[in-house]
Amino acid sequence: MNRRMKIILALAFSLGLSAPILRTQQKTVCQEGHPWWKHAVFYEIYPRSFADSNNDGIGDLKGITAKLEYLQKLGIDAIWISPCFPSPQADFGYDVADYKDIDPMYGTLADFDNLAKQAKRRGIRVIMDFVLNHSSDQHKWFLDSKSSRTSARHDWYIWRDGKGPGQPPNNWLSCFGGSAWTYVPGIDQYYYHYFEVQQPDLNWRNPAVEQAMFDVTRFWYQHGVAGFRLDAVDLLFEDPELRDNPVLEGTNEFGDPNMQDKFNDKLPENHIVLRKLRVSADKYDAVLIGETWTEDINELKEYYGPANDEIQLPMDLMFTSVKKLSAADFRKQIAHVESSGGWPVYVISNHDIVRSYTRYGDGQNNNAIAKLMAAMYLTLRGTPIMYYGEELGMENNDPVRKEDVKDPLGQSGWPINKGRDGERTPMQWDPTANAGFSKGTPWLPVPAGSKIHNMKLEWKTPDSILRFYQKLIDLRHHNQALLDGNYIPLHPEDSNVLAYLRSTRNEAVLVALNMSADLHQIHVDLASQGFPDAKVRTLLSTQAAAKSRDNFTELTLEPFGVYIAKVSR
C-alpha cells in the first residue's frame, strides 16, 4: 500500500468511517501490491444507448452521471465509455472529428468533467475510448490532408498513387466491404481506410501524428481519465511497400474474396507505439485496455510486452469466439489465456458482438445460463469487462428489415450480416415505454423482453440476474482467493461441468458450473489439492439445495447450476 493510501485509511478508521465509505476512495495499489485495474470490475457504456437526459432519443453524459449511483450499488469500479467525441457518426462515434472535445449530442466538456468528478466521488474510474488507428474524414487534419499533395498534413494519412487508371494501389479490402482505398480526384491519389470510407487511417509512421495523438492522451489524463481502451489497436501500421495480401479461397459476406491481412494487421511496429503509450499511462497510474483481435495465444501474449511493458489489459476476444455453451471449449480457452503468463481479461460481449444472453441462451433456460456465464467470468483469475445490460439479461434486438438498419456494417452486409444494432439497443431501466431510457423516440427500439428484464424490476427480485451479478461482484471484491488465487482446473475431462479452484496458500474457492441441461454429480477431491478434511461453506449458488458441508466429496449440480463455495483447512 502506498503512503497516501495508508494515511487515508488511518484517517478513515480514526474518524470511524464504515467500509462503504472507504469504497469511494480510489485505491491505486491494494494491500498485496496489485495495481488497481487487477481487482477492478469494468463496465462498458455505449453512450448513445445508456441514459437519455434530454429526451432526444440518444443517450448522453448527463444521463450517465445520473446513473452512477446504480453503477456504484452494482459494484462497478471503472466505466469505459465508447466514443463520445465530436463525430459525423458514420460509424457511431468511431469516426472522430475532434479528439479533444465532446459531441454536443452527448453534452459538453464541462459535463464530462462533472461526470468524472461525480464518478470519482463514488469510487468509479472513467476510461475513454481512444480511436487511434483512424479519424473521421471530417477531421480538420484529413480535410487539410486531402486538400493537396503538398498540404502541411498531407502525410498524416496513407496516400498512394493507383496502380493504373481506376486501379487502387493494392488488393487490400475494407472490413466494411469493398476496396480499402478511395480515390480523391482533386489530387489524383487514393487514401487507405481499413474501416469505412469515412474513416481514413492515420499514418503512424509520421512522428507529427504520433505527437498529436500522444497529446490527446495527455489532454484526457488531465481531465481525470484513468486510462484508455485502444480501438482497433492491431491495425496501426501498414507494410511500407504495400504488398498485396494473400487471397484465400471463397468469398466473405460482402462478396469480396477472403483474404489474409498479412501486410496490414499486427505489424511489429505496433509494439513500439504501445511501449511509449504505456510509459505515459504509467505516469498517470492509468490502464490501457486493448481491442486485441488475436488469432492465437502467442499473438495475445505479445500485447503484454516482453517486460509487461505494453498493454496491461489486452482483451482475450478469442473467449468470445467460443460459440456454444461447452465446458470443454471454455476450459480450453481459459487454459490458453492462463498459459500466456499475463493477467487475463475476460469479456463475453460488447458493442460489436451479439449479446451473450442471445448467443448462449437455449430459449428455455436463458436466465439460468446468464447467471452461469456471469459466475464464470466473474470468478476466473483476471479482470472482467462487463457490457451494459448484461447484468439484466439484455438480449439482442436485431433489425428485421434492411431499411431499419443503422449500422453501416449491416447496411453493406445485409442480409448475411445484419450489423451490430441488435446489441446496441437502449439500456432497460424500467418496464415503462422505451424501457425508461428516453421519453423521446429511442434511436434503436427496445425489445419486448424489457418488460421483464429491466433494472427496476430485477432490483426488487431477489433471484434476478441483476441481483446475482451484484452478489457475485460483492463476493469478488471481498474474497482474496477470487481476487488473487491461482486457477486450478478440476475434472479436466468433464464435458458437462466446468469446475475449478481459485486457491491461495490458506484458502480456496471452489467453482462448479454445470453447462448442460441435465443433472450432474461430480466427485470433488479436495485432499489432492492440499485441502484434506476440507470445510466447505457455500458462498453463492443458484441451487435450491446448496448446503455447507464438511468432508465434502460429492456435489450434485442442477441443470445449468452454479455452485461457489469457500474451502478451508
Ligand code: GLC
Ligand atoms: C472497433 C470498434 C468498432 C468500430 C471499429 C472502427 O472495432 O469496436 O465498433 O466499428 O473499431 O472504429
